[in-house]
Amino acid sequence: MKAYDIIIVGGGPGGYVAAIKASQLGSTVALVEADRIGGVCLNYGCIPTKTLLRSAKLYQDFLDAESFGIDIDPASGVKVNWKNLMKRKDAVVGKIVGGVELLVKHNKIDVYNGFGKAIDAHTVEIGEERITGKNLILATGSSVMLPDIPGIHEAYTKGQVIDSTGAINLPEQPKTITILGGGVIAVEFATLFNSLGTKVTIIQRSDAILKMVDEDVRNVMQKHLKETGVTIITNAALEKVEGSTVTYKVDGASHTLSADYILASLGRKPNLKGFESLGLEVGKQGVVVDQHMETSVKGVYAIGDMCGKMMLAHVASAEGIIAAEAIHGSKNVIDYHKVPSCIYSFPEVGAIGYTESEAREAGFDVGTSTFPLSANGKAVAEGETTGFVKIIHDKKYGEVIGVHIVASHATDMIAEAAVTMELEGTIYDIAKTVHPHPTLSEIVMEAAHGAVDKPIHIIKR
Amino acid sequence: MFHVKFADIGEGIHEGVLLKIFFNEGDEVKEGDSLFSLETDKVNAEIPSPVSGKLVKNKFTVGTKVNVGDVIVIVDDGVPGMRSNMQEGEVLTEEESQEPVTPKAVSQGDESDAHVEPVVEKGSTSVVGQIEISSDVIPSSGEANESAPEVDHNVRVLATPVARKMAKDLGVDIKKVKGTGPQGRVMKADIEAAAENVSSAPAKAAPSAGQSSAPRAYEKSSVAQQERTERVPMTMLRKTIAANMSLSKFTIPHTAVMDEIDVTDLVAFRNVSKEALESEGVKLTYLAFFIKAVVTGLKKYKGLNASLDESAEEIVYKHFYNIGIAVDTPDGLMVPVIKDADQKSIVELAKIIEDYSERARNKTLKLEELTGGSFTITNYGSVGASFGVPVIKHPEAGILGVGAIVKKPVVIDDAVVIRSILPVSLSFDHRIIDGADAGRFVGVLKKQLSNPNLLLLNA
Numbered sequence: 001m002k003a004y005d006i007i008i009v010g011g012g013p014g015g016y017v018a019a020i021k022a023s024q025l026g027s028t029v030a031l032v033e034a035d036r037i038g039g040v041c042l043n044y045g046c047i048p049t050k051t052l053l054r055s056a057k058l059y060q061d062f063l064d065a066e067s068f069g070i071d072i073d074p075a076s077g078v079k080v081n082w083k084n085l086m087k088r089k090d091a092v093v094g095k096i097v098g099g100v101e102l103l104v105k106h107n108k109i110d111v112y113n114g115f116g117k118a119i120d121a122h123t124v125e126i127g128e129e130r131i132t133g134k135n136l137i138l139a140t141g142s143s144v145m146l147p148d149i150p151g152i153h154e155a156y157t158k159g160q161v162i163d164s165t166g167a168i169n170l171p172e173q174p175k176t177i178t179i180l181g182g183g184v185i186a187v188e189f190a191t192l193f194n195s196l197g198t199k200v201t202i203i204q205r206s207d208a209i210l211k212m213v214d215e216d217v218r219n220v221m222q223k224h225l226k227e228t229g230v231t232i233i234t235n236a237a238l239e240k241v242e243g244s245t246v247t248y249k250v251d252g253a254s255h256t257l258s259a260d261y262i263l264a265s266l267g268r269k270p271n272l273k274g275f276e277s278l279g280l281e282v283g284k285q286g287v288v289v290d291q292h293m294e295t296s297v298k299g300v301y302a303i304g305d306m307c308g309k310m311m312l313a314h315v316a317s318a319e320g321i322i323a324a325e326a327i328h329g330s331k332n333v334i335d336y337h338k339v340p341s342c343i344y345s346f347p348e349v350g351a352i353g354y355t356e357s358e359a360r361e362a363g364f365d366v367g368t369s370t371f372p373l374s375a376n377g378k379a380v381a382e383g384e385t386t387g388f389v390k391i392i393h394d395k396k397y398g399e400v401i402g403v404h405i406v407a408s409h410a411t412d413m414i415a416e417a418a419v420t421m422e423l424e425g426t427i428y429d430i431a432k433t434v435h436p437h438p439t440l441s442e443i444v445m446e447a448a449h450g451a452v453d454k455p456i457h458i459i460k461r
Numbered sequence: 462m463f464h465v466k467f468a469d470i471g472e473g474i475h476e477g478v479l480l481k482i483f484f485n486e487g488d489e490v491k492e493g494d495s496l497f498s499l500e501t502d503k504v505n506a507e508i509p510s511p512v513s514g515k516l517v518k519n520k521f522t523v524g525t526k527v528n529v530g531d532v533i534v535i536v537d538d539g540v541p542g543m544r545s546n547m548q549e550g551e552v553l554t555e556e557e558s559q560e561p562v563t564p565k566a567v568s569q570g571d572e573s574d575a576h577v578e579p580v581v582e583k584g585s586t587s588v589v590g591q592i593e594i595s596s597d598v599i600p601s602s603g604e605a606n607e608s609a610p611e612v613d614h615n616v617r618v619l620a621t622p623v624a625r626k627m628a629k630d631l632g633v634d635i636k637k638v639k640g641t642g643p644q645g646r647v648m649k650a651d652i653e654a655a656a657e658n659v660s661s662a663p664a665k666a667a668p669s670a671g672q673s674s675a676p677r678a679y680e681k682s683s684v685a686q687q688e689r690t691e692r693v694p695m696t697m698l699r700k701t702i703a704a705n706m707s708l709s710k711f712t713i714p715h716t717a718v719m720d721e722i723d724v725t726d727l728v729a730f731r732n733v734s735k736e737a738l739e740s741e742g743v744k745l746t747y748l749a750f751f752i753k754a755v756v757t758g759l760k761k762y763k764g765l766n767a768s769l770d771e772s773a774e775e776i777v778y779k780h781f782y783n784i785g786i787a788v789d790t791p792d793g794l795m796v797p798v799i800k801d802a803d804q805k806s807i808v809e810l811a812k813i814i815e816d817y818s819e820r821a822r823n824k825t826l827k828l829e830e831l832t833g834g835s836f837t838i839t840n841y842g843s844v845g846a847s848f849g850v851p852v853i854k855h856p857e858a859g860i861l862g863v864g865a866i867v868k869k870p871v872v873i874d875d876a877v878v879i880r881s882i883l884p885v886s887l888s889f890d891h892r893i894i895d896g897a898d899a900g901r902f903v904g905v906l907k908k909q910l911s912n913p914n915l916l917l918l919n920a
Contacts, residue, residue, distance in 0.1 A: 397626040399649075424621030424649055 002110075004030045006327060007124050007133030009116040009274070012039020014304030014316030015139035016104055021324035022137075023107040030131055031109050032116035032124060038097045039141055041313040044165040047096055049188060051089045052168060053344055055080075056195035060346070068383065080196050082173045089168065116140075117274040121300050135299045135327045138275060138287070139320065142268035142305035151241040152264070160244040161262045164189065174198050174260035178246055180238065181265040182209030184343050187221065189263055191345040194230050201231040201257060203248055208234060210343075214355035214404040216370065216390055221349065221406065224386055228346075270306040285309065291333045292326035293319050301326070315339055337401070338421045342411040347373075347387045350414025353402035353421055356392055365395040369427070369451035371443045373407055375458045378438040384408040389443045391417075391427060391451055398426035398451070407440050416444055427451040463512045464545035465496055465534040467527050475697060476528045477501035484516045484534075496534045499527070506828040511546050514538035620647035631656040698793045709855040712771075716891040717850045718899045723911045724866055725881045730913040738808065747883075748786065749810040750916060751838055751863055754909035756782045756803045757919045759836060762902040764894035765859040766835050776893055785834035785854060786814060788821040789843070795821040796854060798834040807917075838863065847884040858893045861906075862886040883910065 006022045008015045011033030019031045036043050062078040065071070072078055104111060114126035123132050144163035146152050155161040162170075164185055177193050179186045182204035194200045202209060202225075209225075209232060210218045226232055233255075236248040245258040270286035281288040281296035286308030293301045301323040304316030318339070322332050343349035359366045373379040373387040387410065392402035403417035420430055430448035435441050446455040467477065477499035484490055490510045497519075498507040518535040521527055532545070618635050620628070624647045628635040631652065638655045640647035695703065709715075727750060735745045759766040759782055768777045782803040785796040797817040802810060820826045837854045842865035851862040864884035871880045885906065889899045909916045 397623045397630075399623045423646075424623040426622045426626070429622050 002030070002131045004028045004110070004131060004133040006030070006135045006137060006324075007032065007116075007131060008137040008139060009118070009124060010039065010139035010141060010271075010304075010306075011035075011037040011104075011111070012139060012141050012304065012316060013041045013313040014141070014320040015039070015137070016100055016320075017317040018137050018139060018303060018320030018324045019109045020103060020107045021321045022327065023109055025324060025328045027324075027328070029107075029109045030112060030124075030133065031104065032112045032114065032126055034113070034115040036097055037101050037104060037111065038093075040165070041316075042097050042100065043093055044168060046313055048089045048093050048168045049164075049192065050344055051092045052085060053188070053192050053195075053346075055085050055088065056192050057346060059197075060195050064383075080173060082170075086169070115274065118278050121278060121297050135301065137293075137320070137323050137327075138295075138300065138302040138306060139304050139316065140271040140274070140306055141316075142270050142286075142308070142311060144264060145267045145269040146264055147238070147266055149238045149241055155241050155243060155262065156264070158243075161241060161264050163264055167261075167263050170261070176259035177201075177261050177263055178203060178244070178257055178259040179263045179265060180246070181267070182206070182211070182232075182234075183265060183267070184210070184341075185265040186263075187225070188344050189265065190225060190230050194225075194228060195346060199231075199259075200229075201233065201259065203236045203238065203246065203257070204232065204234045205236060205238070206234065213343075213349065213351055214390060214392075214402070215357065216388070217349055217351065217404050217406055220387065221343075221345065224347070225345075268305065268311060270308055272306065292331050293323040294326065310336060310339055310341070312339070312341055338418065340414045340418045342414065344411060347384060347406055347408045348410040350405045350407075350410035350412075350417075351403070352414055352417050353400070354392055355402060355404065356390070359392050359394075359401055364401060367393045367395045367398075367427075367451055369393075369447045369455075371447035371450055371455055371458065373440070373443060375446075376438075376440060376443050378440055378442075379407070381438070382408065389413075389447045391430070391444070391447045393427050393451055398428050400425055400427060400430065403444070405444070407443070409440055413441055413444065416441060462517070462543050463514065463536045463538045463540070464532040464543060465508065465511065465536060466545050467499065467508075467529050467531050467533055468546050469529050474501040474504075474529070476526055477506075479521050479523050479525050479527055479533070480505060482519050482523055482534075484519075486516055486518055488516045490514065490516050490536060496536075501824075504824070504826045504828045504831055508533070510534075510536060512536055512538035512540075618647060619645060621649060624649045624652050627652045628655075696792070702793055705855060706852050709852050713853050713855060714891045715850070715853060715888050716896060716899070717886055717888050718896065718903050719848055719884070719886045720903050720907060721869075722883045722885060722907045723871065723880050724883045725911075727910055727913045727916075728866065728881045738811070743808055743811050744815050745808070745811045746814055747863075747866070748814050748838065748840055749807045750910065750913070751840075751861070751906075752784050752786075752799065752802050752810050753807055753916055753919070754906050755784065755836065755838060755861055757909055757916075758902045758905040760803070761905055762894065762898050764898060765889060765902055767858045767893055768856040769858070769890065769892055779835045781835060783833050783835045785837035785857075786817065787837060787839035788818050790822050795826070795831070796834065796837060797821055797826055797830050798832065800833065836860070842866065842883075848886055850886060851888045853888050853890060857890075859887060859889040859899075859902075862888070 005027035007030045008019045008022070009032045011031050015031060015033070016037055019029045023029045041047065059078065059080055062072060066075070112126045112129070112131070117125045118136065119125050119130065121136060122134065123130055124136070146156060152161055159166065167189055173196060174193065176199040179190055179200060179202045182202055186202055187210060190200045190202055208218055209222055222232065233248070233250065236250050239247040239249055239254065241262060244260060244262050245256055246262055247254060247256045249255070272282065272287070278297050278300060280300070280302070286306050287295055287302040289295050289302050289307050293303050293307070295302050303319035303323050305311045307319070309315065318334050322334060325332050337353050340350060340352040354362060354364070356366065356368055368390060370388050370390045374385040379385045384407070387406035387408070389407070390404045391400060393400050400417065400420050403414065405413050407413060427448045430445060431452050433445065435445040446457055449455045479497060480500045481498045483495050483497060490496065490513065492511065492513045493509050495507045496510045498505060514536045516534060517537045520532055520534065527533060619640060620635055621642070625635060627649050628638070633652050633655045635647055635652070638647050638651050639645070641651055642648040727747070731745060731747065731750070738745045763778050764776070766779050766782065768779070770777055781801060783798050783800050784802040785798045788795050788797060799805070799810065799813050799817070805813070817826065817830065834854060834857060836857055837860045839851045839860060840863050841849050842863050845865050847864040849862045849864070851860040853860045862885065866881050866883045868879050869882040870877050871882065873880070885903065887899055887903055909919065
């Protein structure tokens with residue numbers, strides 16, 4: 001029975017990062033993974049969807065080429081080649097997963113391919129083999145949650161209802177798709193399929209999509225999706241699923257909607273299989289951990305989606321580092337109010353910290369400032385003027401407590417806000433920071449100027 | 462690598478302007494070579510290199526404002542590791558042990574050490590008493606920052622913008638706060654914690670103050686807000702004077718002897734000599750004569766030219782006569798020290814007095830000219846006063862106060878005559894010498910000063 005300092009179960013962005021960090025800190029590490037290294041993020045989530053979204057964007061650009069002074073003759077010759085789309089996606093995923101595998105190997109981490117089952121807090125069984133570790137880090141992530149709607153499980157088994165993993169592996173492009181749920185994944189897939197020419201309908205239980213984002217962001221995104229052809233049905237109660245047809249009720253009236261597929265994105269649940277014997281305390285969101293990611297069982301840590309704090313790859317990675325450091329005696333914590341989150345729609349959304357309403361609820365003396373992309377030179381030049389930045393600050397010291405960006409490259413732009421907030425920066429600091437011209441990043445500076453007094457490049461009364 | 466820092470040179474000096482840099486980067490420097498000179502609000506100090514080696518970096522340019530603790534020059538002396546002339550470990554032990562500031566290093570070491578040590582770290586300083594030496598950056602006095610309430614950017618404290626603002630708001634000295642962020646960055650939570658400590662401090666501080674030694678054996682008093690009053694922050698020099706006076710008064714049992722000396726002949730002699738010397742550009746003051754008389758007295762009563770080493774329970778007698786002269790300046794009291802006064806003529810002394818007084822007022826005295834005294838003379842007669850009880854310059858053993866010479870009716874051979882009378886007050890450390898010897902010392906002064914011929918013969 002091989003003995004390690006640390007056994008990590010799950011090789012996603014939480015697990016493999018924790019493994020590399022732990023190895024760098026001097027531990028011997030075993031990494032147990034049933035599938036390919038990289039988890040959902042690299043194999044079925046972040047990376048493949050972004051690859052496909054790139055193609056979708058390119059397709060949109062081709063369709064719009066004429067307005068940029070490029071004629072395609074005949075215009076109808078622009079076509080999506082689904083097979084090659086998938087091929088490129090597989091190549092990108094293969095390349096990145098290969099890179100991570102190389103990293104893991106170079107950090108002298110033993111990878112066990114198989115389903116890891118915890119026998120006790122120090123022993124993990126993979127098939128016939130058992131290994132021991134002084135500490136255990138659980139990082140098995142989450143899977144799609146299907147609500148109890150009549151017929152949905154049968155349809156899922158038959159492949160008529162699909163999850164995000166299924167959605168990136170469709171044999172051919174669907175003509176129509178129904179998306180259940182209005183969260184980030186729903187919006188990203190709505191953007192993807194809609195841009196590629198699939199007719200998309202979002203069915204959302206509550207009164208709006210993207211309930212968790214700042215109201216201004218939500219309004220702009222909802223409006224923009226509708227304008228680009230996505231049908232959004234809100235306040236809908238799902239009644240049943242038959243094949244790829246969904247029945248729902250709005251204002252007491254039943255409707256049915258048929259499509260090639262139904263994409264279920266109604267939330268995710270932690271993967272806890274294999275850890276039953278540990279007796280972990282599990283709460284509503286997932287495995288209960290302290291701020292250093294240690295579970296109720298001493299020496300057993302849990303990170304990432306299975307804790308359910310923020311189901312984001314970069315949070316899993318950050319938590320993985322926290323756990324590895326905690327095991328090595330360095331007790332650090334994550335401030336979840338300073339973790340950025342992204343939506344890869346067209347335009348993108350990058351957000352961090354408090355939304356305006358959250359900030360007011362939390363009791364801050366809230367100040368806000370927005371600046372539109374339409375007043376930004378680069379945005380106009382690129383023809384991507386939908387969007388804005390909104391800075392939320394605490395008036396007492398001007399500390400930036402939330403930044404919300406809608407822009408074509410918002411996901412790259414939000415890092416500036418993350419650094420500012422990590423360093424407890426203020427609106428004065430951002431306003432004073434010279435931003436390069438012409439860039440979209442100027443809008444952040446302009447909004448900060450607006451928060452301090454007045455922006456330069458807009459008439460504010 | 463040797464980091465030559467702007468070390469605490471006492472005098473309440475916490476910042477200075479880099480006046481001159483003597484070497485370029487890449488130059489070879491020898492131990493003792495002057496590396497740079499600083500202009501402070503009291504003195505100009507030339508800082509010699511503590512080591513020989515190659516000058517790696519001049520961190521500041523001439524004219525820059527620098528603060529105590531800043532690394533000014535880096536010298537590669539071939540010794541591995543990073544060392545500096547502010548040894549924090551030493552200071553820490555001193556602070557932790559909470560020892561009183563004892564006169565452990567009696568002043569003579571200062572000048573001779575100055576060739577090795579870049580700045581005087583221990584030993585006496587000139588403003589009456591000794592200043593605690595620490596590598597902590599002395600908090601800047603309010604008045605310098607009044608117009609610009611921004612944190613002094615030259616003292617680099619790693620802190621977040623919000624932490625800085627909050628510190629200012631809550632009156633927390635951010636330089637004293639230990640940061641818990643990355644690389645010790647001071648975060649707002651650290652300021653919140655520090656502010657809490659401050660507000661709960663008075664209760665805690667009282668017992669510990671009781672344990673600590675004499676200078677702080679009392680609670681800090683506060684004055685209630687009143688109408689028709691104004692509050693002005695103490696200047697750094699004022700604070701230093703306050704600390705030194707308290708130190709002296711709390712540790713030294715002051716006793717005073719007062720007398721009147723008939724200096725009629727001295728006045729006559731001086732008036733004659735004065736005119737003769739004036740043509741040579743020398744301003745002959747009475748002080749030069751007083752110094753001469755004092756030196757004669759000190760040679761006889763050496764307990765007044767001594768220091769008490771409290772921890773060793775030894776009296777340190779000094780075989781040199783470095784006489785401090787208290788000078789009134791617009792900013793406050795300064796005490797330049799005339800070294801080896803016994804080896805100088807009255808004319809030489811007169812020249813030095815004039816030079817030092819002038820330079821004390823325009824702040825161009827050098828540090829070594831402010832340190833190393835063994836006895837002090839204060840001349841309150843210059844403002845017309847007669848008697849005073851001067852405060853001894855810790856850790857010296859005595860200070861002579863001289864009043865204004867006035868014509869008075871006195872009785873000589875049963876006749877009332879008009880004579881020029883000099884009132885004197887001697888404060889002395891009664892732990893070292895007793896009243897009789899102090900009285901005899903005044904007797905020597907009396908004899909010397911009433912008879913200029915005797916004075917000159919002894920000179």
